[in-house]
Amino acid sequence: MSLGEKTSGELNFMNFAVIGYGGQGAWHCDRILNSDVATLSGTYDIREARNEAARAKGIHVYDSLEALLQDTAVDAVVVATPNDSHNALVISALRRGKHVICEKPVDLTVAGFDAMVATAKEMGKVFTVHQNRRWDVDYLAMKGIVESGEIGDLIDIESRIHGSRGIPSDWRCEKAPGGGMILDWGVHLIDQILQIVKDPIVRVVCDTTYITGQEVDDGFFLTLHFASGKRAHIEVATYNFLPMPRFYLRCQSGSALIEDWRKHAQVARLTAWQEKDVTPVQNAAGITRTMAPRDELTLDCYEAPRPTVDVHDFYRNFCAVCGGKGELIVKPAEVRRVLLVMEAAFRSAECHSAVACSI
Amino acid sequence: MSLGEKTSGELNFMNFAVIGYGGQGAWHCDRILNSDVATLSGTYDIREARNEAARAKGIHVYDSLEALLQDTAVDAVVVATPNDSHNALVISALRRGKHVICEKPVDLTVAGFDAMVATAKEMGKVFTVHQNRRWDVDYLAMKGIVESGEIGDLIDIESRIHGSRGIPSDWRCEKAPGGGMILDWGVHLIDQILQIVKDPIVRVVCDTTYITGQEVDDGFFLTLHFASGKRAHIEVATYNFLPMPRFYLRCQSGSALIEDWRKHAQVARLTAWQEKDVTPVQNAAGITRTMAPRDELTLDCYEAPRPTVDVHDFYRNFCAVCGGKGELIVKPAEVRRVLLVMEAAFRSAECHSAVACSI
Numbered sequence: 001m002s003l004g005e006k007t008s009g010e011l012n013f014m015n016f017a018v019i020g021y022g023g024q025g026a027w028h029c030d031r032i033l034n035s036d037v038a039t040l041s042g043t044y045d046i047r048e049a050r051n052e053a054a055r056a057k058g059i060h061v062y063d064s065l066e067a068l069l070q071d072t073a074v075d076a077v078v079v080a081t082p083n084d085s086h087n088a089l090v091i092s093a094l095r096r097g098k099h100v101i102c103e104k105p106v107d108l109t110v111a112g113f114d115a116m117v118a119t120a121k122e123m124g125k126v127f128t129v130h131q132n133r134r135w136d137v138d139y140l141a142m143k144g145i146v147e148s149g150e151i152g153d154l155i156d157i158e159s160r161i162h163g164s165r166g167i168p169s170d171w172r173c174e175k176a177p178g179g180g181m182i183l184d185w186g187v188h189l190i191d192q193i194l195q196i197v198k199d200p201i202v203r204v205v206c207d208t209t210y211i212t213g214q215e216v217d218d219g220f221f222l223t224l225h226f227a228s229g230k231r232a233h234i235e236v237a238t239y240n241f242l243p244m245p246r247f248y249l250r251c252q253s254g255s256a257l258i259e260d261w262r263k264h265a266q267v268a269r270l271t272a273w274q275e276k277d278v279t280p281v282q283n284a285a286g287i288t289r290t291m292a293p294r295d296e297l298t299l300d301c302y303e304a305p306r307p308t309v310d311v312h313d314f315y316r317n318f319c320a321v322c323g324g325k326g327e328l329i330v331k332p333a334e335v336r337r338v339l340l341v342m343e344a345a346f347r348s349a350e351c352h353s354a355v356a357c358s359i
Numbered sequence: 360m361s362l363g364e365k366t367s368g369e370l371n372f373m374n375f376a377v378i379g380y381g382g383q384g385a386w387h388c389d390r391i392l393n394s395d396v397a398t399l400s401g402t403y404d405i406r407e408a409r410n411e412a413a414r415a416k417g418i419h420v421y422d423s424l425e426a427l428l429q430d431t432a433v434d435a436v437v438v439a440t441p442n443d444s445h446n447a448l449v450i451s452a453l454r455r456g457k458h459v460i461c462e463k464p465v466d467l468t469v470a471g472f473d474a475m476v477a478t479a480k481e482m483g484k485v486f487t488v489h490q491n492r493r494w495d496v497d498y499l500a501m502k503g504i505v506e507s508g509e510i511g512d513l514i515d516i517e518s519r520i521h522g523s524r525g526i527p528s529d530w531r532c533e534k535a536p537g538g539g540m541i542l543d544w545g546v547h548l549i550d551q552i553l554q555i556v557k558d559p560i561v562r563v564v565c566d567t568t569y570i571t572g573q574e575v576d577d578g579f580f581l582t583l584h585f586a587s588g589k590r591a592h593i594e595v596a597t598y599n600f601l602p603m604p605r606f607y608l609r610c611q612s613g614s615a616l617i618e619d620w621r622k623h624a625q626v627a628r629l630t631a632w633q634e635k636d637v638t639p640v641q642n643a644a645g646i647t648r649t650m651a652p653r654d655e656l657t658l659d660c661y662e663a664p665r666p667t668v669d670v671h672d673f674y675r676n677f678c679a680v681c682g683g684k685g686e687l688i689v690k691p692a693e694v695r696r697v698l699l700v701m702e703a704a705f706r707s708a709e710c711h712s713a714v715a716c717s718i
Contacts, residue, residue: 023639027646135644155570155598163650165637172649184649203711205564207582207590211514211611221592223566225711231566233580238649239514241614241627241658244607252570255600261643268600278524280382284620285494285670287386290531290543290597291522299600311644352562352584353713 012323014038014075014099017068019089021045021054024103025080028130029059032078035312037319044068065089069096076322078130079103082171083178087112090127094119099126099322105187108178110339117332126322131330132311133188134195138261140307142247143196151254151269156231157196158248159189162240166212173213180216182208182342185236190222191338193234199226201359206345211239222345256304265304272298371682373397373434373458376427378448380404380413380420383462384439387489388418391437394671396678403427424448428455435681437489438462441530442537446471449486453478458485458681464546467537469698476691485681490689491670492547493554497620499666501606502555510613510628515590516555517607518548521599525571532572539575541567541701544595549581550697552593558585560718565704570598581704615663624663631657 014037018028021043032040042060044067045051051061062068069077069092076099079089086102093100100120106129107113120127133139139159146154172179203225208217219237226232235244247265249256254269280289317329340359348355373396377387380402391399401419403426404410410420421427428436428451435458438448445461452459459479465488466472479486492498498518505513531538562584567576578596585591594603606624608615613628639648676688699718707714 023646023648132645133643137643139643155568158603161650163647164653165649165651166632168649188645205713207584209514225566237609240609241629241653242607242616242625244517244604244616248601248603250596250599257601257603266601270600273525284492284496284498285668286491286547287382288522289382290524290527291520292524294523294600309644354564354711 012037012319012325014319014322015041015073016076016078017041017062017071017074018043018078018080019065019068019093020079020081020103021050022080024130025050025078026053028078028080028101029054029057031311031315033059035315037312038076038315041071041074042068069093069098074098076101076318080130083108083183084176087116090116091119094123094125094127097123097125099318101128101130101318103130104191105178105183105339105342106335107339108183110336110343113332113336113339117336120332126318126328127332128318128321128328128330129332129335130314131188131191131335132314133192134330135309135311135314136192136261137307137309138246138258138265139192140309141258141265141304142249142256143192144307145249145256145265145267145304146196146251151249151256151267152252154197154230155250155252156233157193157250158233158235159193160233160235160244160246161185161189161237162235162243163238164241166238167216167218173216175215181219181236181238182206182217182222182345186220186222186234186342186345187338189234189236190224190341191334193224193232194334194337194341197224197226197230197232199228199230201225201341201357202227203354203356204341204344204348204359205354206348208349209237209239217349220345220349224341264306267302267304269300269302270298271300274298371396371678371684373678373681374400374432375435375437376400376421376430376433377402377437377439378424378427378452379438379440379462380409380418381439383489384409384437385412387437387439387460388413388416390670390674392418394674396671397674400430400433401427428452428457433457435460435677442467442542443535446475449475450478453482453484453486456482456484458677460487460489460677462489463550464537464542464698464701465694466698467542469695469702472691472695472698476695479691485677485687486691487677487680487687487689488691488694489673490547490550490694491673492551493688494668494670494673495551495620496666496668497605497617497624498551498554499668500617500624500663501608501615502551503666504608504615504624504626504663505555505610510608510615510626511611513556513589514609514611515592516552516609517592517594518552519592519594519603519605520544520548520596521594521602522597523600525597526575526577532575534574540578540595540597541565541576541581541704545579545581545593545701545704546697548593548595549583549700550693552583552591553693553696553700556583556585556589556591558587558589560584560700560716561586562713562715563700563703563707563718564713565707567708568596568598576708579704579708583700623665626661626663628659628661629657630659
């Protein structure tokens, strides 16, 4: 969808201001400037250098946070600041009568998030979280394969992201502002998994790593056990100089794998379980029948089509809901579940044990 | 090492009989027939069809188990029968004054294994287990990289084997004879890991799968936590139609990966941690600096040499030790540790929780 020019016809047309002009704030400003439903009033950052960077792009910079919030021309506010400042800013903006989009992770605690949701309800305003990785093509390819049923019901799923730069050196390496990889990338990968597997979670097991710093986790390996028996492995690593595959899917009638987010999903669909003759193979220093490769006649191997996505749909959906149409793509109840999983993951990592839950 | 002809010169020359002529028994007979230290007296299987198969290969078949054990020309016996029959056969053979090699897993319980070891000691005979996958080239490549220190100290290691044929349909799909993948392939992969990581194990977490049958596990995901903080993930799967990489190694100064046992290990060695400028990259529907690829100038990427192995070294070592020279490659104390890990893995899978231990 690309309307070419901004229109208030079918779409609800809204005016935004962005609090924080770091990496994410700049991303929002760029998208809003190119949106068919949104216009940008301006931004404000507590760091003057970032305000200068915004001005250099021709973006209006408010004199203060207060000036931004007081601007009656602003319909909606995007909060893109360090994680520990989200709560106060979201609640302030809602109380000024603004609709609000908050960056992820929305809050460091479930209780903090509940207060935001309660304020939005009280003020009659729309509030959502920028879970932008709902638009990741690799995730959508996996979700599409599960939903199509083309390789049967899901058994388990693995989602990994392997980087090699360690924990970032900005506020994200500090505990107080909400740094660490569970909060930074975990929030995305958990959210994606919960969109693919809708069943209740009954057990969470998580290990964290502290290879490049001691204050916050620089990676984790998380297992979610669902009431249905399904399982998800979620791994984020920042000290891996060779990456493992991004996604792996095991289903009742086949498997799927995505090597890298730039690649197509490979699918192997089982067409017949039994094979006539299985010849044991020499595998390194032993013979094996169990691990012998399958006859090609019993597998249909292909590449899944790569979904096309438009990240502007996030703003289109938000503006539509603010105008009373439809429902949010990123629902507060979904965001809350992700926070509950992260809380359980922290508990599991701390006590070195499985955490029973009902999420 | 290939001496061309059998000699009792430097090597201790011995005469073997093999109990059981299934897949493993036939493997032993073939190796012994081609050994430079061993000769084969014959074999015996309780299934007449298997005895026929041995005869067809020109192998002498004893009239009974008793006849095999009574043959004073036999110095050593190989036990290659279903797992639940190992104990009685190993102890019988030791009591007849034979040295004994037993197939893996040597026993279903640690207590059973201890009785075998005690009998060997009492009889003054040599007893070992055929952990043939100590000679796997993929495992040896990983072990070599860790031991060389070329990419620094180990942080964690992953070992996977993914097949697609489900649980085997013979006795290995039944609980009583000791079927299931923890006992079948787990015993190899755990043994390999404990040869690479020598630290005490303090915690074991294991999940099992029952996709192709309910009686025994047809796969598992096992995590070993070592007292040193190191970690190992071990996975065996029999319902994966696309395989994940065989080995992954994360070390303090690099990573290594083996895609498949037939392939060379890929190594990425870190040459400098800091990079001048890191440009955030667009990764699917978001930007990331943390997960941006590394500058090639800070990584040295290469293929590790593929070790050369000779499985006959297993018999050479055994015969040498029977002759009073050297020590066993596969030591009873090492075998016992693997059994302890498997017991902890079963407990963890059963109670859905981490099992604290001191192994």
